[in-house]
Amino acid sequence: MKSLPLYIPILSTWLLSVTATGQSPWGWSLTQGPVVTIEENVMPHPFTGGLSAPQWSEIDMDWDGDMDLFTFDRDGGRILVFEKTDAGVWKERPDWSQGWPALKHWVLLRDFDCDGLPDLFTGYQNSIHVYRNTTVVSGVPTFEPYALPLTASWDFGSGAQELPLVCLTIDKPAIFDVDNDGDLDFICFTETSTSLYRFSGEVECGLDLVCTNRCYGMVSEGSEDNSLFIGADHSCSFNVVEPEGRPAPIGAASTERDGLHAGGAITALQFDGENFHDLLISDVTYPTMSGLMLENASDGQDSTAWVDMAFPALVPHTGEADSIVLQRFPAAFPIDPDADGDWDLVVSPNIALEIDGDQCVQLWENQGTVEVPVWALASDHWIQDGTIDVGRGAIPILHDLDGDGDLDLAIGNKERYEGVNDTPTAIALFENTGTGNEPIFEWRTWSVLDFWFNGIESGHPTFGDLDGDGDSDLIVGDELGLLHIYSNNAGPGTWPSWALDQLALQDALGDAIDIGQFATPQLIDVSADGLLDLVIGEKNGTLSLYLNCGSSSVPAWCLQSTPELESNWGGIQVNNALGINGYATPCLFESGGDIHVAAGNELGEIQYFGILDPLNILAPLNAIGSSWNEAMRGLRASGTLGDVNADGIPELIVGIQNGGLRWFNGTALDITNQEPSNDPVIAPNPVNAGDFIGLQLTEPSHVEWFDAQGRLVQVMGMQQVGATSLPAPATPGLYFLTTQPAAGGIIRTVQVVVQ
Secondary structure, eight states, rough: OOOOOOOOOOOOOOOOEOOOOOTTTEEEEEEOOSSSETEEEEESSTTTTSSSSSSEEEEEESSSOOOOOEETTTTTTEEEEEEOTTTSSSOOOOGGGSSSSOSSOOOEEEEEESSSOOOEEEEETTTOOOEEEEOOOOTTTEEEEEEEEEEEEOOOOOOOEEOOOOOOOOOBOOOTTTTTSOOEEEEEOOOSSSSSEEEOOSSSSSEEEEEEESSSSSSEEEESSSSSSGGOOOOOOOOOOOGGGOOOOOOGGGOOOBBBOOOEEEEOOOOOOSSSSSEEEEEETTEEEEEEEEOTTTTTOEEEEEEEETTTSSSSSSSSOOOOOOOSSEEEEEEOOTOSSEEEEEEEEESSSSOTTTTEEEEEEEOOOOOSOOOOEESBBGGGGGGGOOOOEEEEEEEEESSSHHHHEEEEEEEEOBBBBBBBEEEEEEEEESSSSOEEEEEEEEEEOOOEEEOSSSSSEEEEOOOSSOOOOOEEEEETSSSEEEEESOOTTTOEEEEESSSBBOOOOSSSSSSSSSEEEEEOOOOSSSEEEEEOOTTTTOOEEEOOOOOOSSSSHHHHHHBTTTTTTTGGOOOOSSOOOOOOOOOOOOTTTEEEEEEEETOOOEEEEEEEOTOOOSSSSOOOOOEEEEEEEOSSOOEEEESSSSSSOOOEEEEEEESSSSEEEEEOOOOOGOOOOSOOSSSSOSBBBOOOEEEEESSSSEEEEEEETTTTTEEEEOOSEEEEEEOOOSSEEEEEEEEEEEEOOOOOEEEEEEE
């Protein structure tokens, strides 16, 4: 017998302004943020969140006739959209980043149905998913699922079959009209070897595809490096029937160059002036791109005539740079940012690890013509030079560093690339030089501290007066779970100058405070006794509280615990990906005598846990914290609150793994009349396998089941307004039910245990 349906209310709003649930008195709107300057130059888009592995496509978001810039960052599944202003300046538009489906791996925008609206192609579980662009209002993108997954007709000799296209998630395919017949074609790496698939479009303005070649370009990649085999060195023993008019070869399968494909990115364009499309490919472990110069062979095969292993070294180019060089795994994206009618190339890493986060976006301009391109490196940090990016992981702190009465901005980081095996942690300092209600953050310096010399990695800063001299001292948490004190020797009212005072801060018993891993401290007066206390997050997703049981000039740190919760303060466990870590970062704020408790987590959320009970500061807090920053995506969030514009309402700044910040303006809410939470909830939980779950929807929504590894289990499709019942997965385990309004917007997720 099936149990009764479990009704899950789903919040339907997709507006940019995000309202926290429970007792939070504030809502948040993702904005472009205040003015930031560096060396007297105004940064055009300082609060993008940073860029690690961005992918680029063109789209006219505002229907003004010029192309704006869509960016998908593989690191964190983030979407940014930049408007091309009348002055030709790129301006990030946070409102345009809403309404897109949940995306991962890779994204390319291409118009397959000839309606003038670029549709969305994205990687999913080694296949390609397609979403049709259904936008009806400029600047408000909407999409509907079209092909999940995209399929093609395959014939390897036993008859045609309709099967999904193969595109490994670590790869990036080329999607373009290869043969100029009005439809899209696809070129992807094969699944088990290092040759290329070609899937050819069969009709204009559609996606009827046929796999026409499994050895496209007559080229194969080495299984152990980025070497390429062409001509007589290339062999193809297994192919589709009649690949592009050429009979399938006869020979032993052992002659094919198979190997473990580690990852590659493909771009198709005309590179060498020979009036025939060519290919750019890259390898996951190499810093350069190889240009495959193709020709149309007599048998109908597109054949690689020669290879430029360090493109564009062997084709016409100008300027100081001869080749595309990134730290590893570059991917190229053809766009036309200067609107001169020919394709330029934006090159970024296709992976977020072991890269130079300050210089990972190259713009290669075609300074020749469409027919005879001449390539030149125009910028090695395109778009990046207009945004705050401190390397890997950003930790913002709003604090009055110089004692002038306004809030300055400090940004810690996990690491910053300065060379091979040289990735120190550091703190970037910005002075607030604006007015009381209109802040301007001016970059001052990278802090000159001896973090590296003292073995401090993944430094997490917090500031406060620890010796009673009126200036701001510094405590830094590190990757090993320890804390270190730096005293400010500058004195009150001046810009700080810190010097190491104590390595491995000790508690009141004389033992080193060792939180485990990734200590993330915050100094704040939790007990309302006028003394700064320490709240410390850690890798496992919990918070610990050390009250100051000393004095304002000689603090002593006493760990707080209860029999029920032990040292897990408030019973807090932040959300995490696999139930293992959480990377909790405290984000507490005092307002009107109340201490609001929030914490960042590895999923990129700032979770709110309510107001601290002043009569029992060790009482359990709301362990199902709501997210304050649902209008953004990213990983490893760290937040800070402060009223920088003197309106009585705090602003929220969120740092993420990509190395940058996102800025949220605060709005006051009437919590006395606040409706109960509409966040996705489920009760009872666990649920029996195969039982029905009921949903109560306030607007049509797309519903999907995912497993704990993020793999799509089942698409439940579009569900209408009102109550409906859906089957739970048939196999026990941990699952996630996601809903997204049909109009697009925020994807809501509820964790479900199936037993």
